[in-house]
Amino acid sequence: MANWSDPRPSAAPFGATRADAARSSAYDAGLRSYMLSVYNYMGSGVLLTGIVALLFATSGAVGALVGPTGRTSMLGFIVALSPLAIVFAMSFGQNRMKTATLQMLFWGFAVLMGMSLSTIFLVYSGTSIAGAFFATAAGFAALSLYGYTTKRDLSAFGTFLIIGVVGLLVASVINMFMQSGVLSLAISGIGVLLFAGLTAYDTQRTKSLYFQVAGTEMVGKAVIMSALSLYLDFINMFMFVLRLFGSQRN
Numbered sequence: 001m002a003n004w005s006d007p008r009p010s011a012a013p014f015g016a017t018r019a020d021a022a023r024s025s026a027y028d029a030g031l032r033s034y035m036l037s038v039y040n041y042m043g044s045g046v047l048l049t050g051i052v053a054l055l056f057a058t059s060g061a062v063g064a065l066v067g068p069t070g071r072t073s074m075l076g077f078i079v080a081l082s083p084l085a086i087v088f089a090m091s092f093g094q095n096r097m098k099t100a101t102l103q104m105l106f107w108g109f110a111v112l113m114g115m116s117l118s119t120i121f122l123v124y125s126g127t128s129i130a131g132a133f134f135a136t137a138a139g140f141a142a143l144s145l146y147g148y149t150t151k152r153d154l155s156a157f158g159t160f161l162i163i164g165v166v167g168l169l170v171a172s173v174i175n176m177f178m179q180s181g182v183l184s185l186a187i188s189g190i191g192v193l194l195f196a197g198l199t200a201y202d203t204q205r206t207k208s209l210y211f212q213v214a215g216t217e218m219v220g221k222a223v224i225m226s227a228l229s230l231y232l233d234f235i236n237m238f239m240f241v242l243r244l245f246g247s248q249r250n
Helices: 018-059 074-093 099-117 126-149 155-178 181-213 219-245
Strands: none
Touching: 018 099, 018 181, 018 219, 074 099, 074 219, 099 219, 126 181, 126 219, 155 181, 181 219
């Protein structure tokens, strides 16, 4: 059975030359380096977000995002919406932007996400946050490994997941008005499953993308955009796990 996710030309069973073997070896080395760069960016982004969130929470700066009444301030809305604006800018402008510009936007995005997520320290206990983080990290690692190694085509599965995320967003908006605890619990549970699936899908898509950009100037951009996708999968899965199992402060 053919390995669809391996885009290298299939080697002939007989008569393979040393040049073919060398090209295959070079491809494998390039793919490993590419995936390592993606994970380094993604992991560094998550770490930067966590550090900023913790510093904002412990320094009291988070109070600027949430007013005395507990309502989100104007600055809080700006900080919360800015990462979304950056994601759209990177997604639609990546072909026109330089790699250095995408890098700058990625790190700015991670900082703003840290500022925005600092508010979770006002709602959940530190133990719950740490537990949710490590549970998400373990799940993410296993799912990403599956996406990297599986021979199954996850593209159709990915389309279904993306549609599910859109439905989840609609349900979340509706629940903002309904304030239903049952619906909130269902949204969190479904959210964990959707972003778990997207982790495997995005990992496989990242691996397949290497064949398209290998040896071109697009490699650097592909690394950053792939890291952004995996970062979003991780953060969203973490937030849904926290909402599902986290213990709120008294």
